[in-house]
Amino acid sequence: MPKTTAYTASIEYISILDEQGKFDEKLGKGLITDEQALDLYERMTVCRQLDEFAFKLQRSGRMGTYPQNKGQEAAAVGSALALTPGQDWVVPSYRENAALFMMGLPMHYVLQYWMGDERGSQIPENVKMTPLSVPIGTHMLHAAGIGYAERIRGTKNVVATYFGDGATSEGDFHEAMNFASVLKSPVIFINQNNSWAISVPRDKQMASETVAQKALAYGMPTVRVDGNDIFAVKYAMDDAVKRARAGEGPSFIEAVTYRLGDHTTADDARRYRDPQEVEAWIARDPLIRTRKYLESKKLWNQAKDDTLQERAKTIVKEVVATAEGVSKPEIDSIFNAMFAEPHTELVRQRDTMRTSSLGKDPSQTGLKNTTQNV
Amino acid sequence: MATLNLVQAINLALQQEMQKDDRVIVLGEDVGPNGGVFRVTEGLHAQFGDDRVIDTPLAESGIIGTAIGMAMNDLRPVPEIQFEGFLGPAYDQIVNHAARSRSRSRGAITVPLTIRVPVGGGIHAPELHSDSPEAIYAHSPGIKVVMPTTPYDAKGLLISAIRDPDPVIFFEPKRVYRSFREEVPEDEYTIPIGEAKIVSEGDDLTVVTWGASLFQCIEALDNAPDDVSIELIDLRTIDPFDMDMIAESVEKTGRCVVVHEAAMTCGLGAEISSRVQERCFLHLEAPVQRVTGFDTLMPYYKLENEYLVNAKRVGQAIEEALAY
Numbered sequence: 001m002p003k004t005t006a007y008t009a010s011i012e013y014i015s016i017l018d019e020q021g022k023f024d025e026k027l028g029k030g031l032i033t034d035e036q037a038l039d040l041y042e043r044m045t046v047c048r049q050l051d052e053f054a055f056k057l058q059r060s061g062r063m064g065t066y067p068q069n070k071g072q073e074a075a076a077v078g079s080a081l082a083l084t085p086g087q088d089w090v091v092p093s094y095r096e097n098a099a100l101f102m103m104g105l106p107m108h109y110v111l112q113y114w115m116g117d118e119r120g121s122q123i124p125e126n127v128k129m130t131p132l133s134v135p136i137g138t139h140m141l142h143a144a145g146i147g148y149a150e151r152i153r154g155t156k157n158v159v160a161t162y163f164g165d166g167a168t169s170e171g172d173f174h175e176a177m178n179f180a181s182v183l184k185s186p187v188i189f190i191n192q193n194n195s196w197a198i199s200v201p202r203d204k205q206m207a208s209e210t211v212a213q214k215a216l217a218y219g220m221p222t223v224r225v226d227g228n229d230i231f232a233v234k235y236a237m238d239d240a241v242k243r244a245r246a247g248e249g250p251s252f253i254e255a256v257t258y259r260l261g262d263h264t265t266a267d268d269a270r271r272y273r274d275p276q277e278v279e280a281w282i283a284r285d286p287l288i289r290t291r292k293y294l295e296s297k298k299l300w301n302q303a304k305d306d307t308l309q310e311r312a313k314t315i316v317k318e319v320v321a322t323a324e325g326v327s328k329p330e331i332d333s334i335f336n337a338m339f340a341e342p343h344t345e346l347v348r349q350r351d352t353m354r355t356s357s358l359g360k361d362p363s364q365t366g367l368k369n370t371t372q373n374v
Numbered sequence: 375m376a377t378l379n380l381v382q383a384i385n386l387a388l389q390q391e392m393q394k395d396d397r398v399i400v401l402g403e404d405v406g407p408n409g410g411v412f413r414v415t416e417g418l419h420a421q422f423g424d425d426r427v428i429d430t431p432l433a434e435s436g437i438i439g440t441a442i443g444m445a446m447n448d449l450r451p452v453p454e455i456q457f458e459g460f461l462g463p464a465y466d467q468i469v470n471h472a473a474r475s476r477s478r479s480r481g482a483i484t485v486p487l488t489i490r491v492p493v494g495g496g497i498h499a500p501e502l503h504s505d506s507p508e509a510i511y512a513h514s515p516g517i518k519v520v521m522p523t524t525p526y527d528a529k530g531l532l533i534s535a536i537r538d539p540d541p542v543i544f545f546e547p548k549r550v551y552r553s554f555r556e557e558v559p560e561d562e563y564t565i566p567i568g569e570a571k572i573v574s575e576g577d578d579l580t581v582v583t584w585g586a587s588l589f590q591c592i593e594a595l596d597n598a599p600d601d602v603s604i605e606l607i608d609l610r611t612i613d614p615f616d617m618d619m620i621a622e623s624v625e626k627t628g629r630c631v632v633v634h635e636a637a638m639t640c641g642l643g644a645e646i647s648s649r650v651q652e653r654c655f656l657h658l659e660a661p662v663q664r665v666t667g668f669d670t671l672m673p674y675y676k677l678e679n680e681y682l683v684n685a686k687r688v689g690q691a692i693e694e695a696l697a698y
Contacts, residue, residue: 145443
């Protein structure tokens with residue numbers, strides 16, 4: 001028998017607003033209103049300043065390790081614009097702060113979290129998101145399950161989950177893609193391909209030409225977009241959200257972007273990155289590009305930008321003050337948060353901790369044999 | 375009242391909870407029309423359909439991770455892992471997500487999840503189908519671990535686990551699945567997680583055990599001299615375990631033997647033994663004895679009966695403790 005073709009596929013690439021500020025009217029028309037574009041630019045600017053301030057906080061000992069989002073703001077805001085806060089879910093990694101704020105998370109939560117306080121992950125009830133996820137690539141499975149719950153309840157709500165290029169090497173990534181597909185879970189897998197997983201470049205991370213093609217194996221609609229282009233991201237996202245709301249299951253978006261900062265404040269990317277590569281990506285900064293777009297539409301000018309930068313500074317200062325103004329958590333909380341009701345042994349250990357750490361009189365605890373417990 | 379074996383009692387609990395609460399979802403490998411490899415989920419797919427009884431892809435981390443997401447979004451998933459030996463791939467999801475979510479979100483995102491897992495040896499199973507990993511999960515904060523041995527206890531504890539607002543691993547001793555029947559009420563009832571059970575009362579020595587080893591302990595008690603009175607405790611919940619009941623018993627008897635199928639080193643027997651000496655030191659007439667699996671791999675089935683705890687070894691430990 002002659003050989004035949006069992007499967008063919010191609011991956012579309014979408015770019016609407018390029019780095020020179022050139023705009024594709026045909027694809028981009030009606031995607032983002034002027035008012036929305038202004039709002040996204042402001043949000044990206046505030047996030048950038050939050051990042052810069054966070055870096056200083058870490059360097060001056062006021063905050064622990066922090067991962068900057070710098071350079072990836074467009075992928076965050078362009079995708080979140082397609083979601084409905086309070087209804088749709090976000091299952092994040094940790095480099096899409098701007099999306100979380102658009103979904104309603106108060107900004108100081110993120111700082112409070114990186115300042116070492118779990119209450120920064122105590123997501124308010126009206127915000128549909130899971131906390132930042134530090135283990136790489138394991139949280140997308142939760143998106144599959146969260147989406148499944150929405151599907152069988154018969155809502156039209158969708159789940160957006162974010163992850164980097166390195167995460168797509170993890171087994172759980174593939175299991176999440178497979179489960180979401182098979183279960184027709186309304187999930188949008190948003191890959192922020194920023195080229196680097198700490199020090200490991202994309203071409204050492206995978207032998208595939210694109211990240212987007214990994215979705216083909218799971219029968220999932222997939223596309224690659226310019227991740228620094230709010231329009232291209234929104235375009236792909238609208239498509240994916242529409243399918244998910246219509247019960248057609250998950251989609252995949254590879255947003256090609258770049259991590260302009262270090263992996264975290266504990267990293268020094270100069271050890272492994274070519275400065276020329278970084279320079280080239282600075283020119284593709286999503287903030288510069290969005291500003292050029294607004295200027296071309298006579299929506300923006302230097303005076304307005306100066307005002308915005310000042311306002312962003314004020315907002316960030318207030319956010320930092322709020323995060324730093326929160327009192328230290330009570331030690332009891334580590335015991336009380338373990339289960340809905342702490343069990344007998346946890347209560348005993350909590351009381352022991354009180355007596356040993358806080359210097360209370362052991363006889364006040366009502367414990368027997370306290371001498372060997374304290 | 376119906377007389378049921380362990381498989382039927384668990385099946386009944388699942389069926390009744392699914393009937394009562396449409397948030398309860400069963401998922402796992404072959405749990406659908408096939409009814410699970412041990413037939414524990416038999417009939418559920420026919421009654422509740424594709425959306426609530428899900429034949430999943432063959433991936434344990436995927437099963438648990440997806441179930442965690444379901445639980446975070448107000449479902450009550452009851453995933454089945456086919457054998458305890460396949461829990462390994464799901465360990466990360468269990469320990470780093472299911473067990474941590476409530477605490478790390480200070481109560482905002484909780485995971486009411488019940489992971490059912492057949493456990494232990496004695497059925498001539500293939501390699502990696504006969505282990506006893508309960509202590510690994512007992513050592514991991516944030517997840518409850520239950521191992522009922524009798525049909526009555528299994529039904530009541532499974533209902534408690536499904537209704538529990540936190541994640542529970544529900545180990546089912548597969549050697550007991552069809553080994554005996556007992557009366558199980560048709561009506562729903564619960565047995566609190568964390569409460570052990572006195573199987574038989576006694577004054578001279580306390581035997582603490584759980585899982586399939588319970589039956590070797592009963593045999594050892596039957597073989598003991600008539601003038602010796604032994605108290606036998608079935609722990610039922612591994613974590614948090616009922617130390618109050620153990621301490622009360624040992625304060626009365628002065629002697630304690632802990633029996634488990636899992637390997638000895640860092641097994642739960644070590645924890646029980648340590649707590650007994652902390653709480654009952656002045657009551658002890660003899661060192662706490664342990665009768666456990668060996669610190670070897672669980673052998674393939676030609677040697678599994680030699681590995682498994684038997685009544686003779688339990689009897690020897692009882693004799694030594696009494697003679698000390």
